[in-house]
Amino acid sequence: MDFGSRLRQARREAGMSQKELGGDRCSTSYVSHVESGKRMPTLDLIAYFEGRLNLPPGSLGQVQVGPTVARRRRANTNAIQVLETLMRYRREGRHADAKRFAETLPAHLTPDMDWLIARQRVEIAIDGGLYHEAASLTQELIAIAEGEDSPGLLMIAETLSAIAWRVVGDTARARRSAQRAADLAATYPEFNIEERAEAFIAALAAGGDAAANAAAALEEMLTDLPDGATRANTLWALGTYAFQSNSPHSGMELHDRAAELFSPERDLRSWVRFPRASAEARLRSGFGAGVEELLAQARERHKVRRNVEEGVALTLTEAAYASHCGDNARAESMLANVDLSSPEITARIRGSVQERIAALLSERGEVAEARAAALEAAASFTEAGDLEDAQQAWKFLRSLPESA
Missing domain, CATH: 1.25.40 (Serine Threonine Protein Phosphatase 5, Tetratricopeptide repeat)
Structure with a gap:
């Protein structure tokens, strides 16, 4: 009897459902894949399953690696190499190469890697300013997350969807995705703090009924966020919200703090966009202080990462x-x-x-x-x-x- 069959039998003898066996570690679909032999659990997960079933350590035995498993491992290795190629192109700023490479990939590589490749496709489109394409691709990402029954992946997918639809201009769709992302971030405080913060940032940027709650959540999380791109983006979002709430001095202070954290190594796209967006927020509040310097920065940074959409936005702010x-x-x-x-x-x-x-x-x-x-x-x-x-x-x- 293989491992999956042993696990299924032990679960049924314990009168436990797949959802109960997975607990807070695994989705129902993952347990199903393990029992059917489609997934290979780690030693840590085997010990977790034995603990959930009140079995002595080692009761379920070892996972047997046969030809099918070996083929799956080779497929995973190939998919990882594909992912590494995409990530290298993005690190080097070769967005056109990344997009062309992504377009040549098959629809499915391995279940484990489909999500990561789909996310890369979305972010490559965003990097290139192709927001309509990015918004469309987020629907595939959402479908994968829902298929895996993973609230964490769904939160990330809805966050990216909110970002893309907001830039496109479809406020209603952006707010729907942002609301879902923020609800998941609030429901699961054990999720990665930076990913939760990105969800609340998306909700704050999208505006609407979720904005005030998102701002409150970000203010509460701010002290726990490590220095880096997400903390900088949080300060940026809270500063813009302060400008919109008729608190321009608070907005300027928050944006000044964000400016100290942005760097091209951490987040090139935000580093390029921030000075122009900060200048626009000040002007919308009737303040011209510091705008000339911000626009000078924006012009120089735009040369580093040229983007047609951002170039027009810069001209509009100027x-x-x-x-x-x-x-x-x-x-x-x-x-x-x-x-x-x-x-x-x-x-x-x-x-x-x-x-x-x-x-x-x-x-x-x-x-x-x-x-x-x-x-x-x-x-x-x-x-x-x-x-x-x-x-x-x-x-x-x-x-x-x-x-x-």
């Missing part, structure tokens, strides 16, 4: 700063030179540019042109699924006279 300084003509000139035809630009950022152009045209009395730009902004926000910003664009359009 135009907002020009308007803050009273130079609307310069702001309008900046935005007039933005090419919105690139497929790498999301509908949401396109709508933001059109919305700002509409406001500038309205201020100098070009009502017909302002109406046209506001209509384009509303259409772009609607295309993205960002109904809140679409409604604001329509409201602005209705505020303009029919003719000059």
Whole structure:
């Protein structure tokens, strides 16, 4: 009798379900895979099963490694090599190579590795600014997590889904995923603290009903987070929330603390994006202090990791700063030179540019042109699924006279 059969027999004799046997260590599907011979438990897990079944150590015997198991081990080794290749490409900034390599992979490698490869695909798309693709790929990641009956993996998958859909502009889908991720992070405090923090960050960034609770959870976790990318992102998120909550001085203090922790080695994408986002948060609160320095940093960092979407966002923030300084003509000139035809630009950022152009045209009395730009902004926000910003664009359009 093989190990899986011995385990199944012992479990049934104990009157225990697969879920009960797995306890807080294994999902029901994992126990099922062990009993059917599809998975090989470690010595630690064998001891755990014996303890759950109240059996003396060694009662279940050893896992026999036959030809099938050997083939599975070789398959796992090959899959690990694939994963290492993808991770090396990402470390070296070779995002195009990583994407091409990922596209050549089969749909399934091994059950153990499918999740890791699927996650790499999502993050490669995010690295390349392909947020629509990333958002679509997160659905595969969620399906794998649900198939494994793993709340921890589901929390990570929903976090990535919330991030991707928020950037695309589909606020409703982003908030649904963020709410699920935050609920799992709150339900399972034993999960990795940094992964839980990322879930709450996603909920805070998505806004809506979950934002206040997410902010409170992050504030409580902050002292326990180690110095690193997640702590920096937490300070960034809390600072932005403070700006939005009319506490700009607190927002600046939190962003200053975040700036000290960001580094290209720890988190290149956030290191590039942070100065521009911090400048935007200050400007939205009516503060120009430190914005010029932040924008100078943003321009230099954008050269390190060029991204079409982030480049347009940087131009938009620079135009907002020009308007803050009273130079609307310069702001309008900046935005007039933005090419919105690139497929790498999301509908949401396109709508933001059109919305700002509409406001500038309205201020100098070009009502017909302002109406046209506001209509384009509303259409772009609607295309993205960002109904809140679409409604604001329509409201602005209705505020303009029919003719000059």
